[in-house]
Amino acid sequence: MSSVIWYLYEFARKSWAEKFADAKSGHDIVERPARFRDFPEVFKEYCIGCGACTAACPAPGAIKLVRDSDTSETEGLTYPVITAGACIRCGFCAEVCPTDPKAIECGENHLIREEFTILPVEKMFVIDDYLCIRCKKCMNACRVEGAITEEDNKIVIDQSKCIACGDCLKNCPVKGALKGIYISNVEEQKRIINLAVQKLEKAIEDNQDEIKVLPADKVLKMELPADELIEESLQILNNEEMVIDLIEKVTDRLKLRVITWDEEKCTKCRLCLEDCPSGAIIYDEEKGVKRDPDKCLRCSTCYQTCPFGVAGYYIAKFLLKRSPEEDVILITLKASNLPI
Ligand code: SF4
Numbered sequence: 001m002s003s004v005i006w007y008l009y010e011f012a013r014k015s016w017a018e019k020f021a022d023a024k025s026g027h028d029i030v031e032r033p034a035r036f037r038d039f040p041e042v043f044k045e046y047c048i049g050c051g052a053c054t055a056a057c058p059a060p061g062a063i064k065l066v067r068d069s070d071t072s073e074t075e076g077l078t079y080p081v082i083t084a085g086a087c088i089r090c091g092f093c094a095e096v097c098p099t100d101p102k103a104i105e106c107g108e109n110h111l112i113r114e115e116f117t118i119l120p121v122e123k124m125f126v127i128d129d130y131l132c133i134r135c136k137k138c139m140n141a142c143r144v145e146g147a148i149t150e151e152d153n154k155i156v157i158d159q160s161k162c163i164a165c166g167d168c169l170k171n172c173p174v175k176g177a178l179k180g181i182y183i184s185n186v187e188e189q190k191r192i193i194n195l196a197v198q199k200l201e202k203a204i205e206d207n208q209d210e211i212k213v214l215p216a217d218k219v220l221k222m223e224l225p226a227d228e229l230i231e232e233s234l235q236i237l238n239n240e241e242m243v244i245d246l247i248e249k250v251t252d253r254l255k256l257r258v259i260t261w262d263e264e265k266c267t268k269c270r271l272c273l274e275d276c277p278s279g280a281i282i283y284d285e286e287k288g289v290k291r292d293p294d295k296c297l298r299c300s301t302c303y304q305t306c307p308f309g310v311a312g313y314y315i316a317k318f319l320l321k322r323s324p325e326e327d328v329i330l331i332t333l334k335a336s337n338l339p340i
């Protein structure tokens with residue numbers, strides 16, 4: 001099916017459509033467009049006459065099985081004959097041909113080459129080398145020879161061979177070590193990730209007073225109902241499976257750094273002003289030393305510079321908890337263990 005999509009894509013180009021509308025018959029196709037497969041080549045001596053090629057061919061009249069007449073010495077050969085004018089060079093016949101060596105060969109299937117972005121899959125599976133424990137369970141579970149290999153003590157997925165069945169993901173025992181990433185609607189996915197981060201930041205921001213008084217050895221737990229985020233995400237991308245998968249990945253992966261500002265402790269020494277790399281801290285004689293959260297990079301420099309503990313530095317982690325009644329994002333916040 002993927003080859004068909006590629007051909008449709010190629011045929012949908014304006015120049016092709018114009019030529020199609022003004023078709024002139026009579027000349028042979030002499031050049032093969034760079035991305036197209038070759039015409040199938042038949043090796044009749046290997047054919048077993050199964051007919052799989054004729055069943056797979058989507059182009060009317062492009063392929064038929066013929067049988068030579070028997071002679072007194074041998075039985076006539078059965079083999080496919082391709083009509084070049086009708087063949088669309090999708091290569092399906094060669095792909096289904098079960099003989100070894102193949103009775104039909106048909107160039108390279110360009111579609112499964114990594115550099116082409118139109119992959120015949122919805123999800124791409126990638127390994128996070130940092131989390132991977134090299135147990136090779138994915139490799140053993142993979143049904144495609146050579147799709148997962150070990151190279152230089154790293155587990156590697158060959159995207160050109162992967163058929164996106166997801167068996168590797170099901171067998172990986174480490175959360176996050178293997179990920180299935182949707183390769184469609186990338187812009188929408190980015191917007192949803194942004195939306196999720198904004199909502200999580202807002203939820204934390206609303207609890208600033210509690211955070212400021214959080215002792216270093218305690219954690220603060222909060223809950224953010226996820227229904228609103230899910231609903232708004234569905235307005236961006238109307239695919240619930242993808243939306244939930246994305247929110248799960250964001251919450252799994254995300255660590256938000258939180259800086260708090262306790263003005264009462266400030267002596268206006270202004271050491272932080274010079275050190276802040278983004279100019280987020282300003283001084284005003286009347287208002288004192290102020291931090292602009294919109295400019296702040298949360299690098300924690302002020303936290304490490306201020307001798308009076310005005311800046312607080314916390315880390316928030318998240319978890320999406322799903323239930324039939326209500327989906328909730330659990331937020332856990334604790335003081336950073338960075339030395340002051
Ligand atoms: S998705 Fe399937 S084919 Fe691809 S690497 Fe995982 S198990 Fe193998």
Ligand code: SF4
Pocket residue numbers: 127131132133134135136137138139155171172173174177178
């Ligand atoms: S199953 Fe997961 S942890 Fe094990 S080798 Fe594969 S990616 Fe790594």
